[in-house]
Amino acid sequence: MAELRGPIVDVGETRSVSTQYGERDLAEVTLRPERGQAEPVTLTLWGKWSETAEYTQTGMEVLALGVEREEFRGEIQYATAGDSRIVIEPDYLVNVTDVRSWVQCPRMHYLNTLSGVPLNYPVVKGTVVHEVFSDLLRGGEVEAAIDDRVAEVGLDLGLLDRDADEVRKDVSDHARAIDGWLSQGTLEGGDEWRSEQTLISERYGLKGRADAVRRGAPVELKTGKNTNSEPRFQDKVQVACYALLLDERGEPPDTGTLLYTKNAALDRNEESGDLSPAKDFSLNEGLLDYVLRERNHLAAMAVAGEIPTGYEANATCNYCFEQDTCMVVSGRLDQESKAGRIGEAIPEEERNYFERFYRAIEAERGAVHDEYAKLWTQTATERADADRALIDLEPVGKKEVDGRWELRARCSDPVSKIREGDVVLASDGHPVRGNAEMARVVSMGEEIVVTADEPVELRRLDVYPSEIGADRMLTALHDALLAGDEDQKDVLIDRRDPVFRDVEETFIDNNPAQDRAVRRAVGADDCALIHGPPGTGKTYTIARTVRALVERGERVLLSAFTNRAVDNALDALRDQGYDEFVRVGTEHGVREDIQEYRLESRGDPDERAAELREASVVAATTASCGSRIMREGSFDVAVIDEASQLTEPATLAAVALADRFVLVGDHQQLPPVVQSADAAGTVETTEHGDDSADDGTTGATTATDGSGVVASGTANGTSRTAGDVADLSRSLFERLIETHPEAAVLLDTQYRMAQRIQAFSSNEFYDGRLRPASPDIAAQHVADLPEVTSDALPDRLQERVSFVDPDGTARGNTNPAEVTAVAEIVEAYAAAGVAREDIGVIAPFRAQAAAIRRELPAVTVDTVDRFQGSAKEVIVVSFVATGDLDSPIFEDFRRVNVALTRAKKALVLVGDRDALATDERYARMVEWAE
Numbered sequence: 062m063a064e065l066r067g068p069i070v071d072v073g074e075t076r077s078v079s080t081q082y083g084e085r086d087l088a089e090v091t092l093r094p095e096r097g098q099a100e101p102v103t104l105t106l107w108g109k110w111s112e113t114a115e116y117t118q119t120g121m122e123v124l125a126l127g128v129e130r131e132e133f134r135g136e137i138q139y140a141t142a143g144d145s146r147i148v149i150e151p152d153y154l155v156n157v158t159d160v161r162s163w164v165q166c167p168r169m170h171y172l173n174t175l176s177g178v179p180l181n182y183p184v185v186k187g188t189v190v191h192e193v194f195s196d197l198l199r200g201g202e203v204e205a206a207i208d209d210r211v212a213e214v215g216l217d218l219g220l221l222d223r224d225a226d227e228v229r230k231d232v233s234d235h236a237r238a239i240d241g242w243l244s245q246g247t248l249e250g251g252d253e254w255r256s257e258q259t260l261i262s263e264r265y266g267l268k269g270r271a272d273a274v275r276r277g278a279p280v281e282l283k284t285g286k287n288t289n290s291e292p293r294f295q296d297k298v299q300v301a302c303y304a305l306l307l308d309e310r311g312e313p314p315d316t317g318t319l320l321y322t323k324n325a326a327l328d329r330n331e332e333s334g335d336l337s338p339a340k341d342f343s344l345n346e347g348l349l350d351y352v353l354r355e356r357n358h359l360a361a362m363a364v365a366g367e368i369p370t371g372y373e374a375n376a377t378c379n380y381c382f383e384q385d386t387c388m389v390v391s392g393r394l395d396q397e398s399k400a401g402r403i404g405e406a407i408p409e410e411e412r413n414y415f416e417r418f419y420r421a422i423e424a425e426r427g428a429v430h431d432e433y434a435k436l437w438t439q440t441a442t443e444r445a446d447a448d449r450a451l452i453d454l455e456p457v458g459k460k461e462v463d464g465r466w467e468l469r470a471r472c473s474d475p476v477s478k479i480r481e482g483d484v485v486l487a488s489d490g491h492p493v494r495g496n497a498e499m500a501r502v503v504s505m506g507e508e509i510v511v512t513a514d515e516p517v518e519l520r521r522l523d524v525y526p527s528e529i530g531a532d533r534m535l536t537a538l539h540d541a542l543l544a545g546d547e548d549q550k551d552v553l554i555d556r557r558d559p560v561f562r563d564v565e566e567t568f569i570d571n572n573p574a575q576d577r578a579v580r581r582a583v584g585a586d587d588c589a590l591i592h593g594p595p596g597t598g599k600t601y602t603i604a605r606t607v608r609a610l611v612e613r614g615e616r617v618l619l620s621a622f623t624n625r626a627v628d629n630a631l632d633a634l635r636d637q638g639y640d641e642f643v644r645v646g647t648e649h650g651v652r653e654d655i656q657e658y659r660l661e662s663r664g665d666p667d668e669r670a671a672e673l674r675e676a677s678v679v680a681a682t683t684a685s686c687g688s689r690i691m692r693e694g695s696f697d698v699a700v701i702d703e704a705s706q707l708t709e710p711a712t713l714a715a716v717a718l719a720d721r722f723v724l725v726g727d728h729q730q731l732p733p734v735v736q737s738a739d740a741a742g743t744v745e746t747t748e749h750g751d752d753s754a755d756d757g758t759t760g761a762t763t764a765t766d767g768s769g770v771v772a773s774g775t776a777n778g779t780s781r782t783a784g785d786v787a788d789l790s791r792s793l794f795e796r797l798i799e800t801h802p803e804a805a806v807l808l809d810t811q812y813r814m815a816q817r818i819q820a821f822s823s824n825e826f827y828d829g830r831l832r833p834a835s836p837d838i839a840a841q842h843v844a845d846l847p848e849v850t851s852d853a854l855p856d857r858l859q860e861r862v863s864f865v866d867p868d869g870t871a872r873g874n875t876n877p878a879e880v881t882a883v884a885e886i887v888e889a890y891a892a893a894g895v896a897r898e899d900i901g902v903i904a905p906f907r908a909q910a911a912a913i914r915r916e917l918p919a920v921t922v923d924t925v926d927r928f929q930g931s932a933k934e935v936i937v938v939s940f941v942a943t944g945d946l947d948s949p950i951f952e953d954f955r956r957v958n959v960a961l962t963r964a965k966k967a968l969v970l971v972g973d974r975d976a977l978a979t980d981e982r983y984a985r986m987v988e989w990a991e
């Protein structure tokens with residue numbers, strides 16, 4: 062038996078032939094084995110596997126397992142046999158729950174992805190019952206587990222107007238079923254359990270979290286009832302997926318179990334049938350192969366960017382509980398569907414908008430899938446070099462704390478994209494092939510601490526790519542276009558200009574631009590844009606705007622891309638004497654001094670819901686705005702900071718919750734981080750994306766890998782995005798400021814930089830309109846700092862702006878001579894009396910930042926992205942590149958604007974003069990600095 066893998070170069074028709082076993086279907090595909098390196102060979106797909114040919118396209122990757130190899134007239138041919146399995150696009154990891162909904166109806170899977178699951182009682186109850194299940198598996202006591210888990214979802218229950226006692230009673234019935242079944246296991250002489258196990262299969266292209274694995278066999282819990290002796294088909298499909306996942310780990314189970322917990326609550330006198338909650342079934346090969354074929358169909362359509370119609374399956378629409386939604390969505394988007402359509406289609410321009418963004422978001426999802434594949438296609442060293450993993454950790458301890466495991470390990474070089482608060486894959490050596498658990502990073506440093514549901518020998522941490530950013534963008538697009546306010550859509554789709562009312566009141570009397578910005582925001586009937594260059598008091602203006610709106614009786618949603626910006630805005634509000642706000646966010650995401658305003662989800666349902674419903678100001682990141690809780694809310698105005706860093710659909714998540722919106726940002730600084738070249742306009746804009754980063758706290762997708770090449774369709778070139786694709790790297794802020802400059806106010810007075818420092822940025826990016834707020838700010842110098850003796854500085858550092866060429870040579874993304882030069886410069890400032898915490902070093906590449914950090918442990922050294930929003934008295938920038946500028950240094954010249962405008966009193970540029978002179982913008986920069 063042989064194994065083949067490679068891209069398909071030709072797909073033949075399915076046909077029937079007469080064989081000694083009777084009439085059989087077959088289809089031939091031609092592929093290039095060894096991942097496209099070898100000569101093409103023919104693979105004959107027999108029987109059910111021939112269906113694969115109907116949805117497979119050339120260019121897609123195929124993995125053929127256990128196929129027969131035979132020589133026919135001197136030619137090698139392959140064919141499926143009894144035990145063969147075919148996997149299409151094995152690197153595309155399909156979620157087990159998606160296979161389940163796909164089997165019910167492929168279009169249902171599409172509808173679920175599009176609209177997200179809204180807050181509803183069955184889902185909340187399901188979560189509680191699952192948590193109780195996990196608690197009981199870990200030896201918890203039933204009543205305590207129920208009390209604890211019901212209290213935990215107090216906010217959800219409050220928003221659903223549910224009474225906690227009734228929910229407790231409801232959950233107890235389910236818990237009884239679990240407890241009874243568990244004690245049966247114990248009576249049988251002890252059990253071997255794993256709860257909530259994260260499983261990834263690189264062979265079958267599947268991922269999922271089994272509710273439990275008992276003696277090596279998957280167990281799935283369902284809170285519904287089932288009085289048949291057999292489990293429901295789609296439930297069996299789900300468990301069969303877990304069986305495939307376990308099969309890859311060399312532990313193929315032959316039995317699966319479904320636990321229908323509601324059966325325990327049924328009255329034997331009223332219900333007939335099989336009321337036992339636990340139903341075992343056989344995991345036969347036929348079922349496993351069927352499940353794999355369904356998974357293949359889903360992956361193939363996703364990769365091809367096709368939208369399911371429902372005809373792919375035999376589901377009966379009349380029995381489908383999604384029928385109404387299905388018909389409405391089909392009607393509104395003018396899509397073909399098995400259920401038919403009702404209602405009027407949305408206008409063509411809205412459909413175009415929807416489709417362009419849909420494709421861009423799916424391209425982003427594709428890029429996330431490419432990241433998944435790197436978990437096994439890259440070596441540990443490659444992952445570490447691309448800052449995607451911390452490897453060779455030395456475990457130093459593990460202990461159980463409040464039902465979770467705290468794992469500790471020592472790390473000699475903790476440089477990576479992983480940050481405190483991130484969810485990562487913690488493993489004993491390999492994130493897929495080893496023992497791995499989802500874990501949350503508690504602290505980073507020489508000793509790394511993470512928490513996980515199960516203990517793992519902590520030897521490696523990997524960034525775990527997340528589709529949640531793509532999911533939330535899609536839901537926001539759905540909400541804004543299909544359920545959005547018509548008036549707001551007119552402005553978003555550019556069918557009419559935004560309208561403004563005159564506002565006479567003065568809000569800020571010492572800064573006319575800020576005052577104009579508040580008046581524009583308060584007087585906006587649709588939207589306003591506050592354009593805030595570096596250091597111009599954007600956060601203060603936001604806080605004043607929010608207060609002005611609240612004074613007028615408006616309910617305000619205060620949002621931003623990062624947790625940091627949300628908390629800064631709240632801090633500014635508090636400084637201005639207003640703290641009647643509620644902060645929505647997780648405990649690890651919200652700043653320490655804002656925790657007291659954080660909305661707890663735990664507690665009395667009525668109180669929790671009232672806190673959220675009655676707050677005049679609710680603050681949350683745009684990622685949180687896409688959560689079930691926030692989607693329940695409605696506001697008069699959404700004020701959104703860092704809007705120029707947000708993709709348009711991510712902005713819609715906040716915009717769709719309010720009647721009007723105010724976007725605050727600066728499109729001359731960092732643009733939205735986009736992984737996929739399809740969704741980013743051009744490949745060039747995202748090269749060197751390895752050195753951009755998000756703050757790890759927003760649930761947004763992260764930047765590209767260290768290869769310098771971003772994803773464009775699949776690895777084998779199959780496009781995920783046929784048709785016109787929106788450019789996600791262009792924010793809604795940027796689009797609106799270009800189409801409606803009248804909606805924007807530029808904050809032109811800056812409070813940060815010496816005039817000499819601001820000059821280049823002002824001329825290059827703001828038409829020379831920036832000016833210092835006072836003569837003192839304009840004339841500031843390091844000598845103004847306490848303890849600093851300017852005489853102690855070498856001559857070349859006496860100036861506020863200087864350029865140093867250390868005559869180095871770039872080696873990849875590092876430049877050792879610049880590392881030394883930067884260290885010397887920093888030491889010179891420190892020797893002159895500048896505190897090390899007042900000095901910052903910026904490098905375009907993470908590798909260079911890491912090399913400098915090793916020399917200067919007490920100084921903040923990072924890439925531009927991590928500096929946005931902050932400033933230092935002294936900034937040193939290392940440009941790394943030497944020779945010529947074949948590829949951009951900072952992938953986008955706007956990043957240079959961010960780097961140069963972090964400095965207050967002194968700015969030192971370290972680079973190769975000749976190399977920089979080859980680009981006219983960098984040449985102007987050097988000329989200005991010298």
Ligand code: SF4
Nearest residue numbers: 166371378381387400
């Ligand atoms: S109504 Fe029909 S096509 Fe639509 S999701 Fe349900 S079964 Fe599928």
